[in-house]
Amino acid sequence: MQLTVCDLVQRYDGPAILDGLTLATGDVQALVLVGPSGGGKTTLLRILAGLDRPVAGTVAFDGVPLPADEAGLRAYRRTVGTVFQAYNLFPHLSALDNLLLPLVRVHGLSEVEARERVRGPLERFHLAEHAAKRPAALSGGQKQRIAILRALVVQPRRIFLDEPTSALDPEMRGEVLEMIGELKAAGTQLVMVTHEMGFARRVADEIAFVADGRIAAHGTADDLFTRPSVPRVREFLTKVLV
């Protein structure tokens, strides 16, 4: 994918959270957004995922601009997947039903086709034995992996992940990151906000450093981590990498 963001502005009753953000990536498979809290990473990701409309500015993937109306955005959201930090799953549905809901209600599969579709992925990620459980009976890592699967089984063009490991215990982070790593290896396109710098460095084709509502720096992992030329980035990295 090749992402072009031009003069993006976003604000919710207050100062601008995105303040003329501009970014043009190369043709990448995995783009990672990093930066300080409150810098605008999540706001940017929500716009990219078609969940929020910006106040001004444009976004285009592979030259195709995002729709500007809610109906168009809903159609767009059906072609991508989104995973939030936490509380993704519907607590009244079993893990399996969480996976089936979008397939049956949004993508028009029959119940049988949908079950067929999710069986393989559930097994591949060792979640088949937990399929009948409600989210409350799953560990944080299992919940997040089911949420990633739910985004994946609709065969999206790309997946957006908003700090998918931030709400997890360290031991569960590993299993979720490993799954994301496998997706990358399998060719899935990813846009991910994360504080896991080591992981970002491993999977990202390009990293964008978002701070104060703009892109403070942008390049390959090596560019950013090994030779951080921007003082803001250097300062951030020395804080998070110790």
Next chain:
Amino acid sequence: MPRWLAHTIVIAALAGLLAAAFAAGDYTWNWAGVWEYRSLLVRGWLTTVAISLAALVASLAIGLAAALCLESRWRFVEAVGRVYVELIRGTPLLVQLLIGFYVVASAVGIGNRYVVGTLVLAAFSGAYMAEIIRGGLAAIPATQRDSARAIGLTPVQTLRFVIIPQAVRLVLPPVAGQLVSLIKDSSLLSVIAISEFTLAAQEVNSFTYSTLESYLPLAAGYLALTLPLSALSRWLEKRFRFEA
């Protein structure tokens, strides 16, 4: 101790106390007089059942519609919902019945007092229902709507598959309580001369001068409706239970 046993003991103790109180009161029972008018009581009870059932269904529909109004983004729709809820909750049912029957119904040409009574009762209960349902909807975290939008559900699908199934669990106990109130509030319909259960008991009392014998069956008759409702609510609560 099993729950049924605890319940039985409490009920037996209560019955004993009541019996002792009645015995101490030196009251002469006259059940025979009331028995003569039993068909009046049965007809009244059946009327109450019918009106309550109809008003119950209607009040849930009105309550849901009004709750959606209260949550509406459009100021005007929200205002309609808010004025309705506050006006109805803030005034006595008695006044609503009188105005509903003598003013509104005759203006729009509904002559059937049973229909008017049922509608006013449903509108009265619906206002309370609206706040209960609105509270239930508002208690569903915003992240659930986000997740629903992210997988591409439409707003209506989001309500149907995500919000309402979760809200039902939250609102069941207060809704059941409101329905119990509705059944008892139907007794006020006697003021527009609807021969429901309470009016029947009043009539039996005026024919027989046997006050307790007329009103004790009234209490039993209402309990016969409200207890199964409570039981149903508890059963539904179990069915919809899940940990959030």
